[in-house]
Amino acid sequence: MQLLDWLFRKSSDDARSKAKDRMKQMLIHDRLELPPDRLSSLEEELVAVVCRYFDIDRDTTRFDLQQYERKASLIANFPLVRSKT
Amino acid sequence: MTGRVIVVTSGKGGVGKTTASANIGLALAASGPSVALVDMDIGLRNLDILMGLENRVVYNLVDVVEEKCKLRQALVKDKRLPNLNLLPAAQTRDKTAVNADQMKKLTEELKGMFDYVLIDSPAGIESGFQNAIAGAEEAVVICTPEMSAVRDADRVIGLLEARKDEISQYRLIINRIRPHMVKSNDMMSVQDVLEILSVKLLGVVPEDDQVIVSTNKGEPLSGSSDNQKAGQAYRNIAKRLQGEEVPFLNLDAMDATWFTKVVKFFNPARV
Ligand SMILES: Nc1ncnc2c1ncn2[C@@H]1O[C@H](COP(=O)(O)OP(=O)(O)OP(=O)(O)O)[C@@H](O)[C@H]1O
Ligand SMILES: [Mg+2]
DSSP: HHHHHHOOOOOOOOOHHHHHHHHHHHHHHHHHHHOOTTHHHHHHHHHHHHHHHEEEEEGEEEEEEETTTTTEEEEEOEEEEOOOO | OOOOOEEOOSSTSSHHOOOOOOOOHHHHHHTSEEEEEEEOOTTTTOOOOOOOHHHHHHHOOHHHHHTTSSSSHHHHEOOOOTTTEEEEEOOOOOOGSSHHHHHHHEEEEEEETOOOOEEOOSSSSSSHHHHHHTTEEEEEEEOOOSHHHHHHHHHHHHHTTTTTOOOOEEEEEEEEEOHHHHHTTTOOOOHHHHHTTOOOEEEEEETHHHHHHHHEEEEEEEETTTOOHHHHHHHHHHHHOOOOOOOOSSSOOOOOOOHHHHHHOOOOOGO
């Protein structure tokens, strides 16, 4: 879990970190030709599916695109509270 | 002889393509090999000015393509180094004056005459850019550590990747680095840009007022060993192009970042 916290850590808000974070998100969207709202609708749908099976902790849910080399991956973390009966 | 055809490109305008072409060309030639500098920015001829050769231009690239003159007649010999030659762009024509096939044919011919054929490309990713990369086998992508320049470089890299069969490798030059601004976290560092673009680094060129002075004189900075900033950076780049391993100017730390750690975590086999 520590790794995930650190993966999704909030970076500082100096101009350099801001630029870097904005760049990363921008380029992932550019490369995938991903419309800006597409990711949030995917998140909504996925959350809905997971919620059919589990109660999840929505406050600490994470959903993000990250890049390795020039490829993007989707990284999601849905902390589970208990399974639904 | 079969020379290497290397295109210098950027996407965004004004980031330093022509300056880099002139400086790298001169530094390459100074170390021995024969070099042709090709100005593909048709309609916006600049390279002759940076080289201080504007008074010697008689014919240009479009004249060669249209067979108004022989290639040899259009080549302008550098006044410092006889093994350095410039093929100037046409100033009064536009990008549509040539096409990709003609450029391929031209670079083929130049390859037979020179060890290095260095092509300075126009800004943008339209026909002028496509013509400039048409005959290239390697690319040098230039950007500054600014968001718009990095975004455009990424676009260009995507287009170069799509031509993997022709363009076997591309490397990045990060130009106009201001170390004090990186230190105070006001600007992206070399490592930041590399992490964002995931490309191989060819060189880092610092912001240097002497670049403007040298442009005014028509004498690229890399030509004299006095300049230890941008001039030295371009000389190092020329060495790296020739396969020499030269340490990068230590403008910021190149240590492992969270990024490489993440990669290890998700994909241990790849690191
Ligand atoms: N390292 C540097 N330090 C300071 N000034 C620089 C540096 N590199 C380039 N410049 C300046 O930036 C300006 C643009 O450079 P240059 O003409 O080489 O860019 P370009 O990419 O060829 O532009 P264009 O897209 O219009 O062809 C010039 O005024 C040049 O002197
Ligand atoms: Mg230029």
